[in-house]
Structures are given as C-alpha cells and as structure tokens.
Amino acid sequence: MGRINLRSSRLFLRVLPVLVWSGAVLCVVGLFHRRTVRFEIVGLAQPEVRQVAATCNSRLISVPVQLFDKVNEGDTVAILRVVLDDEYIDAELATIQADINYLEAQLTELRKNYEATVFNQESEWWAEMRAFTADVVAATQSIIDANTVLEAYQAMLENMQQGIINFTIEHQADLGTDIPLYHQLQTMEANRDKQLKKIKNHKELLAKYHDKLKAAEDRRKQYRAYRPTAGTKIKEAQRVIDLAKETLERRKDELRERRKQLVLTAPCDGYVSDIQGRVGEAIMQGIEILSIAEEKPRGIIAYASEAVVGQLTIGKPVEVVKGSKPEQIGRSEVTYIGPAVEQMPTRLWANPNFPQWGRPMLINVPPGMKLIPGEMVGIRGL
Numbered sequence: 001m002g003r004i005n006l007r008s009s010r011l012f013l014r015v016l017p018v019l020v021w022s023g024a025v026l027c028v029v030g031l032f033h034r035r036t037v038r039f040e041i042v043g044l045a046q047p048e049v050r051q052v053a054a055t056c057n058s059r060l061i062s063v064p065v066q067l068f069d070k071v072n073e074g075d076t077v078a079i080l081r082v083v084l085d086d087e088y089i090d091a092e093l094a095t096i097q098a099d100i101n102y103l104e105a106q107l108t109e110l111r112k113n114y115e116a117t118v119f120n121q122e123s124e125w126w127a128e129m130r131a132f133t134a135d136v137v138a139a140t141q142s143i144i145d146a147n148t149v150l151e152a153y154q155a156m157l158e159n160m161q162q163g164i165i166n167f168t169i170e171h172q173a174d175l176g177t178d179i180p181l182y183h184q185l186q187t188m189e190a191n192r193d194k195q196l197k198k199i200k201n202h203k204e205l206l207a208k209y210h211d212k213l214k215a216a217e218d219r220r221k222q223y224r225a226y227r228p229t230a231g232t233k234i235k236e237a238q239r240v241i242d243l244a245k246e247t248l249e250r251r252k253d254e255l256r257e258r259r260k261q262l263v264l265t266a267p268c269d270g271y272v273s274d275i276q277g278r279v280g281e282a283i284m285q286g287i288e289i290l291s292i293a294e295e296k297p298r299g300i301i302a303y304a305s306e307a308v309v310g311q312l313t314i315g316k317p318v319e320v321v322k323g324s325k326p327e328q329i330g331r332s333e334v335t336y337i338g339p340a341v342e343q344m345p346t347r348l349w350a351n352p353n354f355p356q357w358g359r360p361m362l363i364n365v366p367p368g369m370k371l372i373p374g375e376m377v378g379i380r381g382l
Contacts (some may be wrong), residue, residue, distance in 0.1 A: 013194050035164060041308065041361075041378070042302065042378055043302025043363065043376070043379055044300065044301055044302075044374055044376055045365065045372065045373060045375045045376075046373075047293040047295075047297040047298075047374075048268075048294075048299070049140065049291050049292070049293050050183055050268055050270070050291065051288045051290075052078060052264050052288070052289050052290050052292065053286055053289060054080060054264075054284065054287050055264075055285065056082055056262070057082075057283070057284055057285050058080035058081060058082045058283055059080065059281070059282050059283070060279055060280065060283055061080065061081050061280070062076065063077040063078050063289070064078075065275075066272065067274070067275055068272060068274075069271065069272045070098075070271055070274060070295070071266040071270060071271070072266065072271050073266055074266060074267050075265060075266045076264070077265060077290060077292070078264040078277065078289050078290065079261050079262070079264070080261065080262040080263075080264065081261055082257075082262050085234055092255055093252060093255055096248050096251055097252070100245055100248050100249070103241050103244055104245075107241045110238070129223060132216065135216040135220070136216040136220055137210040139209060141214045142212070143209045143210060143213060147206065150199065150206060153192060153195060154199060156195055157192065157195045160188065160192040161192060162187060162364070163188060164185070164192060165187060167184070200335050204217065215243065264289065267296075269292050269294070270293050270295045271295065272290055272291070272292055272372070273293040274290060275286050276290060277289035295373075296365075297365055297372075298365055299362075299363065299364055300320065300332075300362070300363040300364070300371075300377060301360060302360070302379050303344045303357075303359065303360055304361060305357075305358050305360075306354075309359045312359075312361065313337075314337055315333055316381065317333050317336075317381075318331070318333060318363060318380065318381055319332075319380040319381075320365070320369065321377060321379075322375070324375065328368075330365075330366025330367065330368065330369045332363050334361050334363055336361060337360075337361045337362075340359065341357050342357065343356070348376075351352050
C-alpha cells in the first residue's frame with residue numbers, strides 16, 4: 001500500500017508541470033478568445049511621429065536629450081554647426097577681405113588721379129579766364145580813355161563856340177565891310193565844324209568800345225560756365241566700387257552667419273522615440289537626427305478581419321473601449337481604410353504563434369479619452 005502511494009506521488013509530481021503549462025496555455029487562449037468575442041476589432045493608439053532633420057549640410061555638435069525623454073514644443077533637441085570646414089571659411093574670408101582692400105586702393109588711386117586732373121583743369125581754366133578778364137579790362141580802359149578825350153574835345157568845342165559868339169558881338173558893325181574880319185570869322189566857324197566832326201567820330205569810336213566791352217564780358221561769362229566741377233565719372237566709378245564692396249561685405253556676413261550654431265527645437269510635445277544622429281558626425285541636408293512621438297495620440301490604427309471588413313466604410317460610427325484603468329468608452333468614426341490587407345502587429349494576434357492579417361483603418365481618438373502611445377483599445381461597430 002505504501003508503494004502504491006509513493007508511485008502515485010511520483011506520477012503526480014511528473015504530471016503537475018504538464019498540467020500547469022496546459023492550464024496556462026488554455027488561460028491565454030481563453031483570454032484572447034474572450035477578447036476577440038468581446039471586441040470585433042482591436043487597435044493600437046498610434047501617436048504621430050515627427051522627424052527632426054538637418055536643414056542644411058552641417059555637423060552635429062550636441063544632442064541635449066536622451067532616448068524616451070519628455071520634451072515640450074520649442075525645447076532644444078539638437079545643435080548643429082552649419083559649416084563643415086572652418087579652414088575653408090577662413091580662407092574665403094581672407095580672399096574677400098583682400099578683394100575689399102583692393103577695391104579701396106583702387107578708389108583711393110582714382111580719387112588722387114581725379115584730384116590731380118581737376119587741379120590741372122582748374123589751373124588751365126584760370127589761365128584762360130585771366131585772358132578773358134584782360135579783354136574786359138582793356139575794353140573798359142579804352143572806354144575810360146575815349147571818354148577823357150571826348151570830354152576834352154567837348155570843352156574845346158565850347159570854347160570855340162564862345163569865341164565865335166564873342167567875336168561876332170565885338171565886330172558885328174564891321175563884319176559886313178571888313179573883309180579880313182569876315183574871313184577870320186569863317187576860319188573860326190570852320191575850326192568849330194572840324195571839332196564837331198571830331199566829337200562825332202569819337203562818339204562812334206566810344207560806341208565801338210562799349211560793344212567790345214559787352215562782347216568781352218559775354219565771352220567771360222560764357223567761359224565761366226565751363227569751370228571744371230566734380231564730374232559724374234568719379235561719382236559713377238565710386239558708386240560701382242561701393243556696390244562691389246557692399247556685395248563682398250554681404251558675402252562676409254553670410255560666411256560669419258554660417259559659423260553660428262543652428263538650434264533645432266522640438267516641433268511638438270512628446271517623447272524622444274529614436275535618436276539616429278551621433279555627435280560629431282557630418283549630416284547632409286534632410287537626414288533625420290531624431291524622432292519625437294506626440295505625447296497624446298490623435299489616431300488609432302485598427303485591423304479588420306475579412307469577416308467584418310465588408311461592413312466598414314469611411315465615416316461609419318464606432319465605439320472605442322479603453323480596457324486599462326480607468327476604463328473609458330467613447331464614440332468616434334472610421335476616417336480612413338487601407339487599400340490592402342496587411343499583417344497585423346504581433347500584439348494583436350489572437351495566438352502569438354499564428355500570424356493574423358487584416359485591413360488597416362484609422363480611427364480618431366474620441367474627445368476626452370486619454371491614451372498613451374501604443375495602448376491597446378477595443379473597437380465595436382454601432
């Protein structure tokens with residue numbers, strides 16, 4: 001009897017692990033079966049994943065966040081140095097500065113040459129101007145001299161006229177009978193007439209001198225208008241050189257700007273889901289540095305089996321059930337249905353050993369429902 005009990009105990013101990021394993025399998029299968037019975041469709045809260053990429057060819061110098069860190073919108077997540085080779089920038093800056101110095105030297109030389117040219121032109125102009133002024137002075141002096149002579153002639157004419165009057169009065173009684181007196185009077189009148197003619201000729205000469213003076217003054221006035229002034233050539237040359245310098249200075253500013261650090265910030269609130277960039281490596285424009293998953297998922301990716309896929313349409317109302325504590329139920333609708341059947345994620349398989357397939361669909365998270373990224377929810381049609 002004791003041997004039988006001992007054998008039974010040994011057999012029970014051998015069979016017990018098999019029974020426990022079988023029970024666990026049955027429980028798992030039962031749970032999955034219960035889940036599939038409870039919900040027609042099962043889905044996962046899918047957060048939107050934002051990529052943070054390099055905006056230009058650069059070198060990654062710092063990533064101040066760690067994997068799975070929580071970040072807020074606007075937080076610094078990566079720092080880049082835009083330029084890859086500082087020596088190249090230094091060489092280009094030196095070349096630009098040399099070009100600027102050359103332009104400044106050209107401008108200085110241009111100004112010196114222009115000043116010398118203007119000085120020579122001024123000297124020549126003043127020399128010519130003195131000649132025109134001399135003509136004016138000479139014409140003026142001729143007028144003064146002619147006026148002096150004319151005044152003397154007029155004084156002589158007045159004396160002659162007065163002498164004739166006095167002679168006539170004095171010898172009025174004898175002029176008709178005394179031939180010599182009569183001839184003397186005629187001589188005096190002839191001399192007066194000659195003086196009148198001289199005065200007339202001198203007035204004509206004076207008028208010519210006035211014409212000469214006016215002509216000389218007009219020539220001097222016209223020549224004064226041609227006095228050398230700061231011309232447009234030097235101004236145009238300076239403008240062109242200044243424009244070239246401005247262009248080079250802008251290029252220098254661009255190169256200096258490239259030396260500055262470029263800070264990349266988080267585009268949304270969420271968690272760092274992946275870091276691909278490594279500090280110190282060169283990164284081409286558009287290459288992803290890290291990814292940020294939104295803190296609050298806005299969509300649910302669910303998969304419909306072939307048995308129910310025909311019942312689903314875009315806009316169909318559904319009920320979303322959150323099984324984890326606290327349990328929540330909300331209403332939403334199908335916003336997108338995938339074009340083809342795909343293999344479901346492993347978490348959604350009823351049996352982990354047997355892959356399942358379904359047609360993907362996108363359902364918006366119901367308002368007020370709080371889900372964490374990747375959380376499993378149940379979907380029921382209404």
